[in-house]
Amino acid sequence: MSSTVVHPTTTGGPGLPQERRLVTPVPGPRSTELLARKAAAVPSGVGVAVPIAVVAAGGGVVVDADGNSLIDLGSGIAVTSVGNAHPGVVAAVTAQAAAFTHTCFTIAAYDGYVAVAEALNRLTPGDHDKRTALFNSGAEAVENAVKVARSHTGRQAVVVFDHAYHGRTNLTLALTAKNQPYKSGFGPFAPEVYRVPMSYPFRDGLSGAEAAKRAITQIEKQVGAENTAAVLIEPIQGEGGFVVPAPGFLPAIAAWARANDVVFIADEVQTGFARTGAMFASDHEGVVPDIVTTAKGIAGGLPLSAVTGRAEIMDAPQVGGLGGTYAGNPLACAAALAAIDAFEHDGLVERARAIETIVLDALRLAQQEDPRIGDVRGRGAMLAMELVDPVTGDPDPALTGRVVRYAFEHGVIALTAGTYGNVVRFLPPLSIDDALLSEGLGVVLEGLALA
Numbered sequence: 001m002s003s004t005v006v007h008p009t010t011t012g013g014p015g016l017p018q019e020r021r022l023v024t025p026v027p028g029p030r031s032t033e034l035l036a037r038k039a040a041a042v043p044s045g046v047g048v049a050v051p052i053a054v055v056a057a058g059g060g061v062v063v064d065a066d067g068n069s070l071i072d073l074g075s076g077i078a079v080t081s082v083g084n085a086h087p088g089v090v091a092a093v094t095a096q097a098a099a100f101t102h103t104c105f106t107i108a109a110y111d112g113y114v115a116v117a118e119a120l121n122r123l124t125p126g127d128h129d130k131r132t133a134l135f136n137s138g139a140e141a142v143e144n145a146v147k148v149a150r151s152h153t154g155r156q157a158v159v160v161f162d163h164a165y166h167g168r169t170n171l172t173l174a175l176t177a178k179n180q181p182y183k184s185g186f187g188p189f190a191p192e193v194y195r196v197p198m199s200y201p202f203r204d205g206l207s208g209a210e211a212a213k214r215a216i217t218q219i220e221k222q223v224g225a226e227n228t229a230a231v232l233i234e235p236i237q238g239e240g241g242f243v244v245p246a247p248g249f250l251p252a253i254a255a256w257a258r259a260n261d262v263v264f265i266a267d268e269v270q271t272g273f274a275r276t277g278a279m280f281a282s283d284h285e286g287v288v289p290d291i292v293t294t295a296k297g298i299a300g301g302l303p304l305s306a307v308t309g310r311a312e313i314m315d316a317p318q319v320g321g322l323g324g325t326y327a328g329n330p331l332a333c334a335a336a337l338a339a340i341d342a343f344e345h346d347g348l349v350e351r352a353r354a355i356e357t358i359v360l361d362a363l364r365l366a367q368q369e370d371p372r373i374g375d376v377r378g379r380g381a382m383l384a385m386e387l388v389d390p391v392t393g394d395p396d397p398a399l400t401g402r403v404v405r406y407a408f409e410h411g412v413i414a415l416t417a418g419t420y421g422n423v424v425r426f427l428p429p430l431s432i433d434d435a436l437l438s439e440g441l442g443v444v445l446e447g448l449a450l451a
């Protein structure tokens with residue numbers, strides 16, 4: 001085993017040739033070699049969905065150690081929305097690394113943290129007085145949002161929804177719905193978490209008002225508003241299958257929370273930052289959450305997350321009650337400021353809407369020919385097709401797996417999602433060009449036609 005530190009020598013970013021190019025079967029020999037080392041060094045619980053050794057990425061491609069260039073329809077799960085190795089992010093992080101890399105914000109303050117807080121207070125829905133605290137991961141943001149809501153209300157219960165995904169820490173596993181692979185064997189889970197039905201138009205056929213009534217009745221009868229600290233919801237569910245609730249569902253839940261002094265928390269970890277064709281998904285229906293959690297797209301790939309909420313709610317915890325050694329790390333904050341600048345000034349919200357048109361048109365056209373595409377849904381650059389048995393309507397996860405495998409073998413990274421594992425999701429970086437996007441989609445649909 002070599003102990004030599006290997007520094008990457010390949011430059012990524014938008015300057016990479018924007019092409020699908022396979023020079024070996026994938027995974028190629030160098031990728032296979034890395035995956036063998038991974039198997040010997042990393043626990044098998046840490047899975048790898050796309051078995052390649054990445055050496056560079058940017059624009060709409062990911063390049064592996066064998067020289068293959070794959071079209072990226074996943075953005076590392078909606079993270080590299082501004083594009084991988086975005087030049088502004090690279091410059092900001094490089095400059096910050098040369099200045100200082102860490103103080104621990106709760107020991108000694110610095111500008112970047114406060115500037116990110118100011119930006120999020122300005123950009124998140126609503127023009128009320130806000131405060132933002134920074135953390136490292138989406139799960140950590142959700143945990144802290146729950147801490148704040150409990151501290152503010154003096155209540156304990158947290159209401160979550162079917163198909164929800166909120167992270168992998170112990171509290172967030174309690175909040176997450178899906179057993180395999182996330183929860184199985186990892187209990188006991190945190191108490192005072194109550195799950196109610198989600199609005200899932202393709203599967204429940206209910207209007208937003210009907211679905212909200214069903215959920216609210218269950219909260220009132222089984223939990224009680226007087227015991228409920230927070231209702232926590234993804235405005236469009238991510239891992240749960242890109243479930244877009246019926247119109248009116250989110251506003252009705254938010255209105256009920258407001259009327260009952262329950263903190264309404266929108267988990268925008270996946271939907272935030274232009275991803276859905278608005279800066280935040282709550283904006284589509286004019287919903288103003290009391291607290292918004294963000295992460296994934298926030299910092300161009302660096303680990304950062306945030307909890308932004310009404311000042312009077314956010315200020316409830318005692319001094320020292322919120323924080324963390326690395327929370328709001330200066331490199332991550334510098335990256336976030338560069339990424340936020342790109343979201344605001346490079347037309348990325350509009351770009352997400354243009355991507356929506358291209359992808360939805362292609363998927364709907366394919367759906368007319370292929371009854372296995374049960375549903376096509378999503379917003380912006382967060383889009384999906386749900387694959388089913390055309391006769392029974394039952395989810396078809398095996399077909400979904402074959403489609404994604406075909407895509408990979410033909411140079412396209414596409415991801416699955418869904419409680420039933422039968423959703424192909426499209427989360428391209430907003431920096432992908434139209435030709436590459438269409439080519440990538442074409443390969444996925446070809447995979448479906450042949451599967």
Ligand SMILES: *Cc1c(COP(=O)(O)O)cnc(C)c1O
Pocket residue numbers: 136137138139140142165166167168234238239267268269270271295296
């Ligand atoms: C990914 C995700 C999380 C967890 O974020 P991590 O950074 O993986 O901890 C939480 N909520 C939603 C909606 C997510 O998509």
